[in-house]
Amino acid sequence: MMAHMELNQEAMGRIQKLIEAxxxxxxxxxxxxxxxxxxxxRRVxxxxxxxxxxxxAELQQIVTACGVPPAEPLDTESMAHALFELAKMNHxxxxxxxxxxxxxQNLKDEYERAIDATSDRRTESVLHRQKKDVTLGEEVLRGMIGADEETLTGTQGQEPAKDENKPDEFRRA
Structure with missing residues (x-):
């Protein structure tokens, strides 16, 4: 268990939202x-x-260390299942x-808001590390989409067209 901590009200609210997210x-x-x-x-x-x-769970520990009951999971399982079945049916x-x-991507945005609201260095470090994990997860998912696009268009091994609207680090090279 973490030692007692204190976070300002805005940071606490953002972290509670981040737990739910x-x-x-x-x-x-x-x-x-x-x-x-x-x-x-499926495994990914x-x-x-x-x-x-x-x-x-890690964020719940931070909130608990501040003496506040942590947010619990929202009941979104059936809604999420319907959303993804619809996405599959349509696309x-x-x-x-x-x-x-x-x-x-939406979760990364929540991390940004929580990081901006947090002044505690330990908590901020946890948030940055977790945001990096979420960023990697998004990149992996987008990479699987890109692999599908190459397979469908027959562009494997060819240099894809550059997207001029994206920053250099997000352009395909």
Missing amino acids: NFTGRDELYAAAQSLDDEAR CRRLADHLAGHA GEQGVLDAAAHGE
Whole structure:
């Protein structure tokens, strides 16, 4: 258990929202896994979901160390399952992966807001580390989408067209 900590009210509120967002993201990724046909992709989504569950538990410890009851998971499992089934029905596995990646992007935005509100260095360090994990998860999901696009268009081994609207680090080279 962590030593007693103090966070300002805004930071506490942001971290509580982040706990809920991590649990929701976990449920979404488990639902995405159930919607996918490819076992390797299912495993990736389940592993990313497990990481988000771990993040939520770690954030709950921080909140508890401040003497505040931590946020509990929202009941989003059935809604997440319906969302990903709809994404699959309309856009196939790419739609499922895109929706999952979008969820990771939203979670990254929540991390930014929590980081901005936090002045405690230890908590900020935890938030930065977790945000980096979420960023990697989003990149993995987007990479699976990109691999599908190359397969569908027959561009494997060819240099893809650059997207001039993206910063250099996000352009395909």
